[in-house]
Amino acid sequence: MSEVIELEQLTKTYESGFFASQDVHALKTLDLSVHHGEIFGYLGPNGxxxxxxIKMLLGLIFPTSGTIKILGREDIDSPDIKQRIGYLPEGAYYPDFLRGDEILRFYGQLYQMGGKALERRIDEVVELVGMGHARRRLMKGYSKGMRQRIGLAQALMSDPDILILDEPTTGLDPLARKEIRDILAGLRDAGKTLLISSHELAEVELISDRVGILYQGVLQTMGTLDELLKDRSTTFEIENLASDKLKALSDAGIDAEDHTDDRVLLKIPASMPVYDAIALCKAHDAQIVSMAPKRETLEELFVRIVGSAEAGTQPETPEPAAAG
Ligand SMILES: Nc1ncnc2c1ncn2[C@@H]1O[C@H](COP(=O)(O)OP(=O)(O)OP(=O)(O)O)[C@@H](O)[C@H]1O
Ligand SMILES: [Mg+2]
Known part of the structure; x- marks a missing residue:
């Protein structure tokens, strides 16, 4: 089974109750698939x-139309399917007066776990998320990062095949983010499938195998990072370039992105063939010392895709990979 989650023509309209014109079209005919053993970064601006x-995947709300398949099955409300999904909600809240391990025990019991097997699983997950030392402390004494770790441990209680994490690293410091990232990568490497929604694009870029970018309920693009983040420009390092030559190159469409007394970094735009840029440099006596392709970052892609969608234009991007 390579498709773990398959969404076809999924649509969700929140009805206002009175006027259809006030209905919120939160999702519009979404086709999306998440493959086995990958981390899928589910991105999009607020709203x-x-x-x-995510709530529809978990059966917490229902689609207006379209289909959801999880592990090839449409009966996503079956207990055996639910058992195979771990979920960390956005801004997960747990009662302040409970200890970390008590919260995990409570969730384990919801999964019908008990006795020694439950205690063993609590031991495993607290170690996995690095909370072994603080498991007996009250929630109210936990930092944000510790709460998030307990949230992740909670999602892992049933040893699920699928993890759905809504903003798992929001509000964490860089070290805690890296630690959570390493845990998530380890889970992927152990064969789990992860769907992660996040606004932390640098994090997502480091960890995801594929991403999808949503805007106003419409999937704008989806694919592997290699497919989507192309080399967008090239940088030439030039030695001893006179300022009049720099000006001439700039007039020809090649600008300096940085320069010191004897070195200049020229940014060759994606639209200019590199051979043309080399010829232009040669014509202006600009001696190229080195060349480096510059890959677009996920943040740049996001801004470009969402910016184009906002402007109502077609984004300049590779074709979204077909769902499936
Ligand atoms: N229960 C609801 N009733 C009415 N509208 C809702 C409801 N839940 C969400 N919406 C609307 O649906 C749209 C999508 O909301 P959703 O919470 O799915 O966005 P999101 O991508 O998760 O945003 P964020 O990044 O802020 O978490 C928004 O316009 C939101 O206002
Ligand atoms: Mg959200």
């Missing part, structure tokens, strides 16, 4: 429909 999608 684009990420949490709505």
């Amino acid at each position: 684009s429909g990420k949490t709505t999608t």
Whole structure:
């Protein structure tokens, strides 16, 4: 089974109750698939429909139309399917007066776990998320990062095959983010499938195998990072370039992105063939010392895709990979 989650023509409209014109079209005919053993980064600006999608996957709200398949099955409300999904909600809240391990015990019991097996699983997950030392402390004494770790441990209690994490690293310091990232990568490497919604694009870029970008309920693009983050420009390092030559190159469409007394970094735009740029440099006596392709970052892609969608234009991007 390579498709773990398959969404077809998934649509969700929140009805206002009175006027159809006030209905919120949170998702519009969404086709999306998450493959076995990958980390899928589910991205989009505020209000684009990420949490709505996740809630439908979990059976917390129902689609207006379209189909959801999890592990090839449409009966996503069956207990055996639910058992195979771990969920960390956005801004997960746990009661302040409970200890970390008590919270995990409570969730384990919801999964019908008990006795020694439950205690063993609590031991495993607290170690996995690095909370072994603080498991007996009250929630109210936990830092944000510790709460998030307990949230992740809670999602892992049933040893699920699928993890759905709504903004798992929001509000964490860089070290805690890296630690959570390493845990998530380890889970992927152990064969789990992860769907992560996040606004932390640098994090997502480091960890995801594929991403999808949603805007106003419409998937704008989806694919592997290699497919989507192309080399967008090239940098030439030039030695001893006179300022009049720099000006001439700039007039020809090649600008300096940085320069010191004897070195200049020229940014060759993606639209200019590199051979043309080399010829231009040669014509202006600019001696190229080195060349480096510059890959677009996920943040740049996001800004470009969402910016184009906002402007109502077609984004300049590779074709979204077909769902499936
Ligand atoms: N229960 C609801 N009733 C009415 N509208 C809702 C409801 N839940 C969400 N919406 C609307 O649906 C749209 C999508 O919301 P959703 O929470 O899915 O976005 P999101 O991508 O998760 O955003 P964020 O990044 O802010 O978490 C928004 O316009 C939101 O206002
Ligand atoms: Mg959300």
